[in-house]
Amino acid sequence: MKISGHRTAAIFLRYDITTEADIRDAMRRIQAHIAAQPVKPTVVLLESVAEGASR
Secondary structure (H helix, E strand, O other): OOOOOOOOHHHHHHHOOOOHHHHHHHHHHHHHHHHHOOOOOOOOOHHHHHHHHHO
């Protein structure tokens, strides 16, 4: 409800009409989107940080 902006459960449920095919299609799209994201490491080894500090 927070994502769609519906304030009450009654209104949310009125428009919450999905089929199994809709859900499968949405999951395929999400998986394709995630797979297309570049893989960029965000972890920095502590050894690298310590070496940089001692220089």
